[in-house]
Amino acid sequence: MNRERVKKLKKDRRRKRIRAKIKGSKTHPRLSVFKSNRAMSAQLVDDVSGKTLICAYSREIKKQANKTIISFELGKLLASRALAKKIERVVFDRGGNKYHGRVKALAEGARQAGLKF
DSSP states (O other): OOOHHHHHHHHHHHHHHHHHHOOOOSSSOOEEEEEESSSSEEEEEEETTTEEEEEEEEOOOOOOOOOOHHHHHHHHHHHHHHHHTTBBBBBEEEEEEOSSTTHHHHHHHHHHHTTTT
C-alpha cells in the first residue's frame, strides 16, 4: 500500500475510535473539527436528531494572518454564535487530528470566548 493511503486509513481509525466514545445532544452538542491544508471548519452537531446547529468556516474571517491565528479566531466566532443560541457546554471532537497546532488554537479560542468543554 502506498503511504498516503495508509495515512488516511490510520486517520479514519482514529476518527472512529473517538466517535465511539462521544455523542452530542441538544444541550451538549459535539464540536466537530475538519481541517484541510487550505482551510478549517467547525460545527456544533446534535447527534440525537442528526442536525447541525451552528457552523463556522475559516474563509469567513477576513484577516491576513497565519493559519493558527485564523483558527483561534474561528474558535471565537463559533463560540459567539453558540452563546447567541444559549449553548454553553460542548463535547470536543478533534476529528482524528492531533490536539496541537490549529486544532488546539481553535479549542483555546472557543474556550476564551466562553464555551465550556
